[in-house]
Amino acid sequence: MEFTLSDEQVLFQESVESFTAKQYDADKRRALSESEDGFSRAHWAHFAELGWLGLGIEEAHGGLGGTALDMAVLMEGFGRALVLEPYLSSMVMGGGALELAASEKQKSALLPALGGGALLLAFAFAEPRARYDLAKVATIAEKCGGGYLLRGHKSVVLHAASADKIIVSARTAGGVGDKAGISLFLLERAAPGVNLQSYPTVDGGRAAEVVLDEAVVTEYDLLGQEGQAHAIIEAVIDRAIIAVCAEAIGIMQTLIEMTRAYLDNRKQFGIPIGKFQVLQHQLVDMYMAHELSKALTYRAAAAIASAESAARARAVSAAKVQIGKAGSLVGQQAIQLHGGMGMTDELPLGQYFKRLTMIETLFGNTDHHRRRFAALPET
């Protein structure tokens, strides 16, 4: 048992810090967020050069063969600075789906471009009536000639508009809610019948409703076995959860540092407000929530590579519940302790709070994962 980061992971941590220190002050981030893609393609190319994009890709396909834990280290660093680039959607989810479902031939065709920064992916798994149930897939893939016709509505697809290809879940058999009969397809974003309603998200990102109106894919665009995708989607989402939990760890740390500094600088009644015990204890509560969340998240990240699916699900859901509760505590208290200034758009604080709040809504909220955890026996 080893509970510390490796030297390599520490190097990654430092390289993310040095990049964000140069590229990610509040003004630069705001400008990027308001640009057409909502992120910088130049940064993305730089990520590829630094090896960050290849991190999670198998070595056989030009990557570094890193683990969920390595990616968590990266995501924590991204959270510290609220990095906007679509690492979560394209690499963790898109790349993860390819790794788990694609044939060797598909991998050879796609992974080098993905790791090199030339290919962007999005992962369209959620639907308007599914809430957090991954089996509630109403989108239909109907066999047609040598391929399939896709019809349906995928909701809040992160960074869909900037993606070259969208990985879509659709039903090839069974009824809405059945785990069996769900398949994954690789879809050209610009193909006929793929209609995007793109919008900014409340945390400065981008997403889209993707409406499929007889979009055509060939049999070569099927990822994995037909009808067998549910377990793969679940595994991909579990990785995404670890990634956003790690991102939340970074966000919380920054919020705590900002609040700590504010308590020193802001004076009322003639003294820094950090001298007031009530406020001290609130900051201590934030600090403890963060420390506990960090320890649990990294433990879960280390577990998911090795654990079988039930143990993996338990570890992941535990982390998401912890992050959900800690996130609302840290975020809300950070605003409260900043007083009126916490409400303004002048401070970056609000951007961090908004992202942290949206993480709670992604991939199953606290209640969802508490139920999932409770339903799984201890192994």
Add this chain to the structure above:
Amino acid sequence: MEITLSSADAAFQSDVRSFIEAALPGDIKSKVELGQHLEKDDYVRWHKILHTKGWAAPAWPVEYGGTDWTPLQRHLFEEELARASTPRLMPFGLSMVAPVIMAFGDAAQKQHFLPRILSCEDWWCQGYSEPGAGSDLASLTTKAVPDGTDYIVSGAKTWTTLAQYADMIFCLVRTSSEGKPQTGISFLLIDMHSPGITVRPIRTMDGGYEVNDVFFDEVRVPQANRVGEENKGWTYAKFLLGHERTGIAAIGRSKQELRQLKVIAAAEAAGDGSLAEDGAFAGKMADLEIDILALESLVLKIVADEAAGRTPGAEASILKIRGTEIQQRLSELALEAIGYYANPYIAEAQEAGWNEPPVGPEYAATVAPHYFNWRKASIYGGTNEIQKNIIAKMVLGL
């Protein structure tokens, strides 16, 4: 980062488990499982069994009778002790006064006291709090006035756990009123059988008797029993607080209590099924289990830091706060789980050997007293509010 046990550690764990299973007397195990009161002899018997095996003080240096176990192995040992429902080893001698004697005591003190602590020949208690000095411990007023080669000690200590069993007490006493309150305190080892000491029981609301007032009326104590220098006692007391703190999270005990809570919830009826299947209650148990997992993760991280030679700092305060909050929550959910059967109070059922048929389920008899008793956890050892002050100052620099 690797979260599974190495084969050597797994083998260690299994050795410890089989030893405890074979060695723990059945009557003691049953009392711990049922939450019944333990007597002095129960604690002492178990301590001596571990001592014979050489495992009474794994954290001590080998030269004093400890082990060469790694911090992780010590953690696993603690966990196995809890898992098997053993009585807890009293910390007052083993992990409180002994490290202070090792670090600051003279040769004679080490030679006399340490073997007696290790073998449980002496039962120790702690003389810190006073009626007027709780969270503000440095304002203590129990006086030690030099008289020849002795001190004459007068004053009162309170909340002294199991002083009724004790042979020795380690005390913070005032030897000077000059300067800051912290600078006039000395650390004395006092024989509880000395003339002038009176122990008065304090009954707690759960009906139990654990804590006491201890009065000192001109008690003669050899100056040879002062640890370290006169007026430096506060430094030694702080050293004590920083020592061996991961155990304070009591993760193993909490995991064991959670197992018991699940047994109770599965046995209790609710609606058409069991309480364990009730959505609201299952959610509360899941939250608590996740809290335990998170705290355990932090403990493992601190254990790893220790193994790498980094001494844990104010993290110990997090362990104290969260550890006790979790213990209290466990007691609260157990109380909730047993419903109406929280009400009957059968004093005899708190003790072993009561042979009347139980009122309600057997597990219910001690649940409410345990809940009441366990309110102490967030108060003792420095209240949780004081722990937050420590974190605010030491970690956050406020």
